Amino acid sequence: MRNTLTLRTSALALAVVGTLFVGQAAASGFQLREQSVKNLGKSSAGSMVGKDAAVVSLNPAAMVNLDKNTFQTDLTMIDLNAKFTGGGSILGNPGAPLSGGNGGDPGDPTLVPNMAAVFPMHGGLEGLTLGFAVGAPFGLATDYDKNWVGRYRALESDVKTVDLTLSAALKLSDGVSIGAGVIYERATATLSKAIDFGTAICAGSGNPMNCFNPAYPFKPQTIDGGFTVKGSNNAVGYVVGMQLAPNDKLAIGFSYRSEINHELSGTLDFEGVPALLGADPRFKDGDGGARLVTPSVATVSIKYGFTDNFRVLADFQRTGWSSLKDVTIKRASGTVVGSEPFHWGNTNFMSLGAEYDISPAFTLRGGIGKDKTPTNDVTRTPRLPDNDRTLYSVGASWNVSDSLTLDAGFQRITIKSPTINLPVDIASGNTSTLVGTYAGHANLFGVSMQYRY
Numbered sequence: 001m002r003n004t005l006t007l008r009t010s011a012l013a014l015a016v017v018g019t020l021f022v023g024q025a026a027a028s029g030f031q032l033r034e035q036s037v038k039n040l041g042k043s044s045a046g047s048m049v050g051k052d053a054a055v056v057s058l059n060p061a062a063m064v065n066l067d068k069n070t071f072q073t074d075l076t077m078i079d080l081n082a083k084f085t086g087g088g089s090i091l092g093n094p095g096a097p098l099s100g101g102n103g104g105d106p107g108d109p110t111l112v113p114n115m116a117a118v119f120p121m122h123g124g125l126e127g128l129t130l131g132f133a134v135g136a137p138f139g140l141a142t143d144y145d146k147n148w149v150g151r152y153r154a155l156e157s158d159v160k161t162v163d164l165t166l167s168a169a170l171k172l173s174d175g176v177s178i179g180a181g182v183i184y185e186r187a188t189a190t191l192s193k194a195i196d197f198g199t200a201i202c203a204g205s206g207n208p209m210n211c212f213n214p215a216y217p218f219k220p221q222t223i224d225g226g227f228t229v230k231g232s233n234n235a236v237g238y239v240v241g242m243q244l245a246p247n248d249k250l251a252i253g254f255s256y257r258s259e260i261n262h263e264l265s266g267t268l269d270f271e272g273v274p275a276l277l278g279a280d281p282r283f284k285d286g287d288g289g290a291r292l293v294t295p296s297v298a299t300v301s302i303k304y305g306f307t308d309n310f311r312v313l314a315d316f317q318r319t320g321w322s323s324l325k326d327v328t329i330k331r332a333s334g335t336v337v338g339s340e341p342f343h344w345g346n347t348n349f350m351s352l353g354a355e356y357d358i359s360p361a362f363t364l365r366g367g368i369g370k371d372k373t374p375t376n377d378v379t380r381t382p383r384l385p386d387n388d389r390t391l392y393s394v395g396a397s398w399n400v401s402d403s404l405t406l407d408a409g410f411q412r413i414t415i416k417s418p419t420i421n422l423p424v425d426i427a428s429g430n431t432s433t434l435v436g437t438y439a440g441h442a443n444l445f446g447v448s449m450q451y452r453y
């Protein structure tokens with residue numbers, strides 16, 4: 001029964017760990033940068049110094065750029081297209097291939113909404129600006145076909161974070177401002193995968209060769225079960241920033257968003273447990289939890305106006321993915337169920353963009369960006385078939401009146417083909433290999449409205 005215990009332990013561990021590996025994120029890892037459609041249209045270049053209400057959560061110090069009460073809502077549709085080519089084998093035996101197809105397209109079009117409001121103070125509070133924002137900085141989902149070849153590694157992954165950010169900015173002098181905000185973050189996660197109980201039983205029988213013995217009653221891929229994990233948590237973080245604008249041409253912004261630590265708690269539901277294991281308490285539905293850390297993000301932005309109508313912008317961003325060292329799973333009683341290590345590294349994102357005002361009513365923009373992945377070729381999983389990305393963006397603004405601006409943006413993300421090379425790991429409950437490559441890209445379409453009064 002040792003392998004039975006190992007499988008039970010790994011099932012919960014991988015389930016909660018899997019909540020971190022979601023594929024349809026529009027930035028590397030599971031980060032989202034869709035707080036602003038203006039930023040979408042220039043690959044986020046100059047994101048920390050914009051005249052854009054999204055700075056409430058990006059760089060509170062830049063709220064001083066808005067001199068009227070401002071309400072803004074942004075909607076971005078993320079459409080990830082991915083195709084897996086490859087396969088696997090039971091216990092690494094080339095003569096025992098995994099059955100199933102390529103999983104279909106795991107990423108359905110997903111709408112990401114964001115909203116922000118900014119309120120400059122007057123009278124005795126002149127120089128103070130307040131704001132709030134609601135948005136999704138991390139998350140999204142993948143969903144593979146039920147019988148695909150990698151079903152024992154991943155089926156459904158659905159992770160959402162929703163932030164409420166309350167911020168304040170203070171204008172210290174002409175061209176110098178500072179800001180800070182409190183982030184209240186809600187994280188929810190649902191994950192499912194299949195379990196090959198047949199292989200688990202024959203591999204744990206004392207003679208793994210029983211898995212290839214036609215006379216043995218329990219055979220690979222003949223007793224598939226599964227599980228679904230759901231968890232949630234609320235936690236608090238912060239964002240701080242500053243902006244230097246020594247003249248009308250130049251603006252420099254800096255922002256730091258803190259790590260946010262979540263103690264996820266939820267339930268684990270098993271399905272299709274064979275009668276042989278039905279009385280085993282280790283396969284009973286129950287409660288469990290794990291620690292999830294959304295990473296710190298440090299960003300520097302620069303904007304320079306070469307003329308009154310033409311501006312060049314740039315961003316450099318460092319995301320602290322190395323904070324995801326491991327996930328340790330515990331029962332509600334506090335008993336450690338399992339631990340899964342991470343091998344993610346910190347990442348850099350760089351972008352360059354430009355804006356041109358063709359008239360007081362219309363602005364065109366564009367940008368290009370490079371985004372490194374935190375994953376690697378050794379531990380990459382189908383829950384996040386991520387790799388280095390290149391971003392190409394275009395966008396436009398229409399100032400309908402002094403009070404109303406409409407924006408639209410489009411971004412194409414090309415992804416360097418990631419490889420999957422996952423070995424048999426009995427200790428982690430993985431009784432089959434999965435080897436292959438992905439080909440994919442993402443298209444993002446966004447619209448927004450900004451109203452000032």
